[in-house]
Amino acid sequence: MGRSPAKSVARVYADVNGRLGPSWHEYDNLQVQWGSQDHYEIVRKVGRGKYSEGVNIMSEEKCIIKVLKPVKKKKIKREIKILQNLAGGPNIVALLDVVRDPASKIPSLITEKLRLIDWGLAEFYHPKTEYNVRVASRYFKGPELLVDFQEYDYSLDMWSYGCMFASMIFRKEPFFHGHDNYDQLVKITKVLGTDDLYVYIEKYNIRLDSQYDELLGRYPRKPWTRFITSENQRYISNEAIDFLDKLLRYDHQERLTAREAQGQPYFAISACQSKGKLITLSLGGVTGAVGLSSDSQASAFADLIWNLFLGGKSSTRPFGTAILDGIDLDIEGGTSNYYATFVDRIRSLGKASGRKYYFSAAPQCVYPDAALGTVLNAAVFDAVYVQFYNNNCGLQNFGQAASWNFGSWDYWARSVSRSKTTKVYIGAPASSSAAGGGPVDIGTLSRIATQMRKSFPSFGGVMLWDASQAYANNRYDRAIKNALVAAGGTGFTYPPCSVPAYSSGSGYSAGSQGSYGGYIWQAKWYASGQPSNTPSGEWSARTHWVIPCQYLAIESIFRLIDF
The missing domain is CATH 3.30.200.20 (Phosphorylase Kinase; domain 1)
Known part of the structure; x- marks a missing residue:
């Protein structure tokens, strides 16, 4: 390919290797x-x-x-x-x-064990240097490589990133699928059009290989919206389209730099926060099994998270200047030992900074949660997103006294937890493909949520897993919100207790009932001790319904009897 291109210099870091000197970039005599x-x-x-x-x-x-x-x-x-x-x-x-x-x-x-790709094609950038164009995997080659423009720079990586991003949001991999290098450019022009390509090659005085004369033709630019389908629409937003458009540009000097990309609205946490959204960092997950081994390690980990994502300072903050609103603990494996120290340390740092930080957790509905039980009782949480799915106590068994146990969590929130004001959310799958057990139709979830709001003071709302599934499922998220709004009301109102008060020192036969501390209880077998929510205790383990009631002006939370 013959060409005599115009000179091109990177918009950023053009002289970084010159400033750092030969000891940084020379390797011939390494x-x-x-x-x-x-x-x-x-x-x-x-x-x-x-x-x-x-x-x-x-x-x-x-x-x-x-x-x-x-x-x-x-x-x-x-x-x-x-x-x-x-x-x-x-x-x-x-x-x-x-x-x-x-x-x-x-x-x-x-x-180390982390592996993604090697660095065999990495280069030190020097302005006005001609580099080999036979680099990069075909589907991610930038136009400069395909037209033999050798004075490329860091912006080449931003094109490759744009290709990956397009594949992710449009669910089309690879997005540009050429059969060879010539066809790869043709595939690009069928999306970006040929007009801008010819402007690009004229700007840099690039001579196209004569083989393109018969291959390119003339193609109009396609709007990105042409690639949106019912299957991928959940991944796409106006911000995503705008971001992609600023990456996939023929002219390498018009593409976003890495730093500019970080500041795009697509990644703007502050934009969500300005609309009243709380953005928290989730730790753990279904495959996570990493625990903390000591209080000192927990405190050090808290300091690290504080400096990387919350109100601290670090040269390597992943989200730049954005400050997240708190932490969500989704510990499903390993151990939750010492996480209370982790929570307390961050709360202490937050208090000193004068800013409120939120802590939530995502336990399984089985009470007490096997992985999170220790930290839930030892630290202060603002909310728990109880996973009422993939368990026998899930949404699919609502109405079955021996299974559904929102009341157990209500009791924990107001009688056991350190804060006594923790809000309990119904964690639900947003579609049938979001979880193996527990998905219910929107009508069923609406009835459950409305009833729980009327029955329990700690009810906070509904948590869905996850947003992409909800969008794909006819905006399941919007439907449950609309249902709760339409149901009206301000939430919980204490009903009167309908059974005699528990009498200390008395004996209760199996199945008999008594109200205590503001709650109705039922004896599992002969009971004489004070009612409590202990799973192995003698009171009301037969049913998992719980309802608070008003008795002698005492407001607390215990188990509801399924009348």
Whole structure:
């Protein structure tokens, strides 16, 4: 391909390597300190490339081993140098060691267990330098590579990022699916049009390969809305379209930089907060099984989260200047030991800063929750999003006295929890594909939520898992909100107690009832002790309905009897 392009210089970091000097960017004379290959043992091969999962037999730590294909030593040294330079940076895979086979001399890179991609094609940028255009996977190649423009820069990565983002929101992978490099550009022009392409090549005085004469033709630009379907609409917003449009530009100098991308409305946490939304950081998850081992570790972890996401300061804040509103604990595995210290530490930091931070948790409906029970009782929570699904106590068994147990959580919120004002939310799947057990139609959920609001003081609302499922399911979220609004009312009103008061020292036969502390109780078997919500206790374990009532002006919470 012949061409005589105009000069192009990166809009950002153009002189960074010049400022840092040769010790930073020169690698021709890099002296590699070779480790011992005997220290590592391959456990299994990973994927189709030259990767294997291994273990350091000296420290017993897991690692990833990448065998470098026979390429020029210069390229190998460049990759090693770049990994060494980036060591300690946020979200960068750590180079632990470099070894080589004594016989073949083929080197291998040893990195930590996190693995996504190698750095074999990474380069140091120098203005007005011509780079090899035979880089990047075809589907992610920027137009500059496809028209043989060699003075590309960091903006090439933003095109690739745009391709991935388009695949994510439109659910089309890859988004530009060319059969070869020529066809790849054709596929791009069928979306972005040919007019802007010709403006681009004229601006940089690029000469297209003559083979394009018969391939390109003339194509109008397609609006991004043409790619929205009923299947992908849940992932798309005006902000997402605007963000994508600023990434997928022919002219590399018109694309967003990485820093500019961070500031786009699509990522603007403050935009959501300005509309009254609370944005919290969720810790844990269904596959998470990491615990804390001491109070000191819990405090240190709290300081880290505070500095990265809340009111603290750090040079590596993932969301920039945005300050999240709190933390949600979704601990479903491992242990919740010492998390109370974690919560207390952040609350202390928040109080000192003068800003309110919220804490919530997402326990299973089984009471008490096996993973979160300890921290729920020991720390102050503003809300719990109880998962009434994938369990026998889920929404599908509402109305069955032996299963449905919102009242148990109501009792916990107002009698056991440290705050006594914790709000309890019904956690529900937003569609049949969101969870294996517990999805119900919107009419059923509306009836349940309305009744719980009337029956329990701690009722806070409905939590849905998750937003994308709700959008795909005919805006399930909007439907439940509208149902609660339409039902009217201001919430809970205490009914009068309808049974005699519990009498201390008296005996109660199985099935007999008594009101105590503002709640109606029923004996599971012969009972003589004070009613309590202990699962193994002698009161009202037969039914999981609970209702508070007003008796002698005492307002508390206990179990409802299914009359």
